[in-house]
Amino acid sequence: MKKDKDPNLVVDELLQLILEEIDIGIHVVNHEGKTIVYNRKMMEIEMMNEEDVLHKNLLDVFTFQNNQSSTLLEALQKGKIRKNIKQSYFNNRGKEVTTINDTYPIMKDNKIVGAIEMVRDVTELKQSVQDGIMQNRNTRYTFEQLIGESPSFKIIIDDAKRSARTSSSVLLIGETGTGKELFAQSIHNASHRSTKPFISQNCAALPETLIESILFGTKKGAFTGAIDKPGLFEEANGGTLLLDEINSLSPNLQAKLLRVLQDRKVRRIGDMTEKELDVRIIATINEDPIEAIANNHLRKDLYYRLSVVSLFLPPLRERKEDILLLANFFIQKYNRLFGLTVTKLDDHVAQFFLQHNWPGNIRELEHMIEGAMNLVENETTITSFHLPTRFFNEVSSMNNNLTKPLEKLQAKKTNNENQDDHFNLKSTLLDKEKQHILTVLSEQNGNITKAAKILGISRQNLQYRIRKFNITNEK
Structure with a gap:
């Protein structure tokens, strides 16, 4: 294992020995994104020599396709902690590498001074x-x-x-x-x-x-x-x-x-x-x-x-005691995969889950949680708003005594002609939002990624709004 003597990242001899013998790939970059630690197992996994990687910028060595980003650089640039993330990329010889990564930013004096990635090789373990x-x-x-x-x-x-x-x-x-x-x-x-x-x-x-x-x-x-x-x-x-x-x-x-x-x-x-x-x-x-x-x-x-x-x-409908337990498990699973901090379902969604028939059983429950968490952004609770429209309506019919926020949300989704002035204002704002999205998409020739960046929202959030407003010019 080779390392560059960075003043912010000092690795003692004992740690060097451990890193050399451990059966997990270890890759560390400094604050400039240059590799300073690259152990023997990492070389084996990525089929690289130390001189190909050490002291070089990560993106000069590895290629990430389909707009995917490096989890290691995300930790360095955004401070993101990612666990059990599957990643496929190519080394400088064009060889595909597939890994499962745990990635952490390295902090000193409340500043990010580097990032570390612990890697398990799944290239040869693919099914x-x-x-x-x-x-x-x-x-x-x-x-x-x-x-x-x-x-x-x-x-x-x-x-x-x-x-x-x-x-x-x-x-x-x-x-x-x-x-x-x-x-x-x-x-x-x-x-x-x-x-x-x-x-x-x-x-x-x-x-x-x-x-x-x-x-x-x-x-x-x-x-x-x-x-x-x-x-x-x-x-x-x-x-x-x-x-x-x-x-x-x-x-x-x-x-x-x-x-x-x-x-x-x-x-x-x-x-x-x-x-x-x-x-x-x-x-x-x-x-x-x-x-x-x-x-x-x-x-x-x-x-x-x-x-x-x-x-x-x-079937899941005969295991009522397990529904919320399983839902929480899937929430934690997709928290790790998506880098989110969702903690619970709100009361209306929980009640709906307990009363739903679940024809697709546990697989349906997992897909519903995954779909909802694709629409979560800076939120800690899954609400009716995050569920598909057909399930939103089902939640509403099950809860006669809805709270005001849920009533407003229902009004916004159904666009009821009997809305009061407050809801009419909401409807106007929704129209403005749709027109603004259409304008930005047109300016970017339908490019979702560029439009989302200009709008200041995630790509997934923009795709949700495109479906919500029935915008048909997505590319």
């Missing part, structure tokens, strides 16, 4: 999505990370933990968005197979002819273009294979799958020999299995083979 396959040997979810205090959820957690002790097949039953894959990963990570592969395949994502070769593998010469290639069963050997939406497979393919499960052997397409398997199967289904059997979506014999352990994941 391999080839022919619709997701392989995730480094599953990140465990039972400790599953959020919920409702009795029904706790029962499922306990049952899932017990199932992790064995290698029996597990069938996860639940609506879309209830977290079936999170449970599958948690079971895998709690089992003795946790150090072995975890491979997931969505059975609904691919046609039958393709998914058969993906599951079972191919023998060279079996058909035109066929090569010797292991299937997912072979790749998951010793570990866990998650078959998502098993009910989307054809009856013929379900029969072949049943034979593999019964014999614990697999034969590649076009091959004459079988290979022994030691794979745990976890399958998911998004409909009632009895109805799936009645509708010929699931073979009865395959159901019995898969459902040695059956776990019914409750």
